[in-house]
Amino acid sequence: MLHNRERKSNRIFNNRRIFTNTLKLLVQHSISLFFGQGLLIGLSILLLTPFISLLYRLALSLTGYSYVTIKNFGYFLLNPLILILLIFLFAVIGVFLLLEACYLITFFTLIENDEKPYQFRVLLLSYKKLLFIFIRRKFTLLPMVWFITLLSNLPLFIFVMKRVRFIRFLADNIWDKPLAVPVAVIIIAVLSWFMIRRLFLFLYSLIEGKFSANSRRDKRKLSRDNENKENKVNKENNKDDANQFDLETDSRYCDSINQGYMKKTKSFRTLMYFLIWNIGIGFAVLALFIFTMAITAIFISGIPDKSLAFATFLTMIDKMNGYFIVGIFAINTTANFALFTHLFFQYKLELNENINIDHSADYIVIRVGSYKTVIQVTIAIFILVNFYFFFDIIRNGSPLDYMNLDMIKVTSHRGFSGDVPENTLPAIEKAIEEQADFIEVDVRMTKDGELVLLHDSNLKRTTGLNKNIWDVNYSDLSSLDAGSWKNKVYIGTPIPTLGEVFDLCKGKVNLNLDLKFHTNKEELEDKVVALIEEYEMEWQCVISSTNLPTLEKVKLLDPDIRTGYITYQIYRGYLADDIIDFFSIRSNLVTKTVSSEVHKSGKEIHVWTVNSKNELERMKRLGVDNVITDDPSYAKEVLYQEESNRFLITLLKIMME
Structure with a gap:
């Protein structure tokens, strides 16, 4: 289809109107873009999350790591098998990025061509175009779309460097090096220049369906075609198959674009448009972030307890970072592709060239033919299965929960044992309210085999009954008062069962179950693991113990459950022991060397019981x-008050005064 030049003739190409025209286009179609992008990105997250979880689980099994943390991430990546998995992951994500690019370019191309960008039509054309690209085997578009997408998200990089602890950790180590900043600026400038030089070749590929001969197979085919040019022309004239294409024409056309077109359109001018546009996006995103945080601070400022208010605010910021990353990605990508497409059409008008929009993808329906119903049913089943696994991850957790690349996790000791009776449901409810990431509880077994929460072997301290827990049936235990010893407000508070704790905590908070071993005859491990599996909380519970055989038995029963060894000293032999996923050690025994050695072995280090500011900062x-x-x-108030949060904390303090 020829671009309707008569209807576009009144569009004057000048520097000042490029930004206003693009912004006007985005505003006019903002609702349609919001729903379209929401559907596309939501579907991508839905499909990718179970896949990434499965891939990460495979990576852990291949490396023998129990956890991936900031400190051992470098060692994790050095494994050749992990590099292969990462390349595969980048290729899969690249397919989704290419679909995103197809959607946005199709959307803005229809607008530039004075056609209505109906969502169903745009989505259908995008999927067809993606399939058509793979039919033509143009896999070189995958690294190209990665490159363009990454450089189109410079404001997102700045946000991530400031807000994500892992990236901030890497950046801090890099910026400390001499000449790091100027070298980084030069690299970004060179990559941006390279992107601009290849950008319009990418747009030609997706808008006009013209591809260069950039593979050996294509070049050999081009050579053969040149030798038999006359035969090929005659053959092409007799073909109706829209999926056949003139490789020689495409190649020469695209090569001329790459070599001469950007000279005419002035690459430097395009680069300036790109940089100025992204600076504007950056300020807009910053304003949106500050506004959102201010609204959040207004609501949080109503909490009377200042420590709880700070912890709640910082926890919400931590959770909102993920949503902001997705939102900024959508804003950056949409805005930049709108600019790129608008520039493409304006440059073509400036050069007085026609635009031949490629409709070859429409003929894919003919190719699938009678298999259309089978393909549709297969896709529907695939999406439904992914729905199941995705919501299973949301409800029950996944191995991704054990990739600790962000904030230090905080575990509430025996529930919230400072002001509330330890190991009781009120203590657990209070710990959830106090924004704990984990709750540590002590698990023992009664005489008749019921799993209950109790730290001491004897009931005297918390209930007044001078008997050991293994000598008392649950029917006698349930009538005891486990609350009044702490505060008369909690008179009549019973000792809870582990099942009651799971009912309260599932989907809300993770649990650290400290198994208090008594004798092998109890079969404590069997009952605890069976209950965890019954509630499908394998990824929400970790099990710790001072008894190594207990951990070994848990691993035999369910290898997926993470196990921690409570100890006062970490011997080198323990670091290679597969039954230990993390060490739980008194904080004053931890040194830099101990922490480093534990992380190198692919395990985590948990410390207890830390209440003072100085010790929290040392940890x-x-x-x-x-x-x-x-x-x-x-603890969260002390641990999370980092440089990047200082402005937000000050904002909350102003709101609370």
Whole structure:
């Protein structure tokens, strides 16, 4: 289809109107773009999350790691098998990025061509175009779309460097090096220049369906075609198959674009458009972030307890970072592809060239023919299965929960044992309210085999009954008062069963179950693992113990459950022991060397019981992974008050005064 030049003749190409025209286009179609992008990105997350979870689980099994943390991430990546998996993952994500590019370019091309961008039509054309690209085997578009997408998200990089602990950790180590900043600026400038030089070749490929002969197979085919040019022309004239294409014409056309077209359109001018446009996007995103945080701070400022208010605010910021990353990606990608497509059409008008929009993808329906119903049913089943696995991850957790590349996790000791009776449901409810990431509880077994929460072997301290737990049936235990010893407000609070704890905590908070071993005859491990599996909480529970045979038995029963060894000293032989996924150790025994050695072995280090500000800050400097404390909200206030959060904390303080 020829571009309707008469209807576009009144569009004057000048520097000042490029941005206003693009912005006007985005505003006019913002609702349609919001729903279209929401559907596309949501579907991508839905399909990719179970796949990435499965791939990460495979990576852990291949490396023998129990956890991936900031401190051992480099060692993890050095494994050749992990590099292969990463290349495969990048290729799969590249397909989704290419679909995103097809959608946006199709959407804006229809607008530039004065056609209505109906969502169903745009989505259908995008999927067809993606399939058509793979039919033509143009796999070189995958690295190209990665490259363009990454450089189109410069504001996102800045946000991630400031807000994500892992990236901030890497950046801080890089910026400390001499000449790091100027070298980074030069690299970004060179890559941006290279992107601009290849950008319009990419747009030609997706808009006009013209591809260069950039593979050996294509070049050999082109050579053969040149030798038999006359035969090929006659043959092509007699063909109706729209999927056949003139490789020689495409190649020469695209090569001329790459070599001469950008000279005419002035690459430097395009680069300036790109940089100025992204600076504007960056300021818009910053304003949106500050506005959102201010609204959040207004609501949080109503909490009377300042420590709880700070912990809640910082926890919400941590959770909102993920949503902001997705949102900024959508804004950046949409805005930049709108600019790129608009420039493409304007440059063509400036050069007085026709635009031949490629409709070859429409003929894919003919290719699938009678298999259309089978393909549709297969795709529907695939999406439904992914729905199941995705929501299973949301409800029950996944191996991704054990990739600790962000904040130090905070575990509330025996529930919230500072002001509330330990190991009771009120203590657990309070710990959830105080924004704990994990809750540590002690698990024992009664005489008749019921799993209950109790730290001491004897009931006297918390209930007044001078008997050991294994000598009492649950029917006698359930009538005891386990709350009044702490505060008369909690008179009549019973000792809870582990099942009651699971009912309360499932989907809300992770649990650290400290198994108090008594005798092998109890079969404590069997009952605990069976209950975890019954509630499908394998990824929400970790099991710790001072008894190594207990951990070994848990691993035999269910290898997926993470196990931790409570110890006062970490011997080198323990680091290679597969039954230990993390070490739980008294905080004053942890040194930089201990932390480093544990992380190199692919395990985590949890410390107990840390309540003072100085010790919390020391644990943060040592890079431990989990802090067990009696006051989780205060611990988070100390641990999370980093440079990147200082402005937000100040904002909350102003709101609370």
